[in-house]
Amino acid sequence: MEITKFSSQLFAALEQVTVHLRRAQNTLTDLGRSALERTQRLHEAGRAKANGLRELLASSLDAIVVTSGKISKFNSRLFAALEQVTVYLRGKLNTLRELRNSAFEKTRRLQEARRARENDLRELLASSPNAIVVTNLDRQFVAANPNALHLFGISETNIRQFTVDAFLLGGQLVYFDANGLPFISREGKHGECQIRRLDGRLRLAEYIFVANFVPFRHLFIFRNDRECARIKRAAA
Numbered sequence: 001m002e003i004t005k006f007s008s009q010l011f012a013a014l015e016q017v018t019v020h021l022r023r024a025q026n027t028l029t030d031l032g033r034s035a036l037e038r039t040q041r042l043h044e045a046g047r048a049k050a051n052g053l054r055e056l057l058a059s060s061l062d063a064i065v066v067t068s069g070k071i072s073k074f075n076s077r078l079f080a081a082l083e084q085v086t087v088y089l090r091g092k093l094n095t096l097r098e099l100r101n102s103a104f105e106k107t108r109r110l111q112e113a114r115r116a117r118e119n120d121l122r123e124l125l126a127s128s129p130n131a132i133v134v135t136n137l138d139r140q141f142v143a144a145n146p147n148a149l150h151l152f153g154i155s156e157t158n159i160r161q162f163t164v165d166a167f168l169l170g171g172q173l174v175y176f177d178a179n180g181l182p183f184i185s186r187e188g189k190h191g192e193c194q195i196r197r198l199d200g201r202l203r204l205a206e207y208i209f210v211a212n213f214v215p216f217r218h219l220f221i222f223r224n225d226r227e228c229a230r231i232k233r234a235a236a
Helices: 002-127 146-152 228-235
Strands: 131-135 141-144 188-196 202-214 217-227
Touching: 002 131, 002 141, 131 146, 141 146
Parallel strands: none
Antiparallel strands: 131 141, 131 217, 188 202, 202 217
16 A cells, blocks of 8 residues: 555656656747747848948949049049149249340340440540530539530549539529420530639530430530630620
8 A cells, every 4th residue: 555655656746747847848949949040030130231241342342443433533634734734834934034034134235235335435525525524313413524624624533522503604504394394305405605614714615415315314515615705805
């Protein structure tokens, strides 16, 4: 009886264990199925992401190729434009160099012409039998030849202390026109004038006056000077 009771209790306990084992097996089966499904979904998500990355990479490569082409085209245009600008600037630089050389050459020729005129003027002053005077716009002496120094009775050292008007009586040589404006043309005036030398003696001379014969310079030429006393005797 005890064996039968023990066997019954044992079978009942085994049955409960079997039930628990079946439940545990079902739970493990569900867990395994869930894990498999999750793994499959992860694989599918990974494949989708990989495909997306491939597509993104492909589109990026296409964009890079297109951009690179645009950059190459822009660089070509830029280099062409820079080349045109360089050619233009070289042309302008050559033009400027030519203008500079031309200006230097003109300046050199003008300086040579000025020196030649100065030499001609010196030769004229030195060799002319007439008294020749050059003044500035204020009619102060700038240059005078030996005959002019003798006519006015002054020395070369103190000539620049005087104006030509200091030796002309009565202001005969007026260098203003009827409107009160200074002569600016090179047209000469001529006539006779009385000159008082530095020592007080009088002279009568014919003159030629050219206002601004060169810029800012007046030219006076006196000739055939005679003593004023002789003129008075002839008039008497």
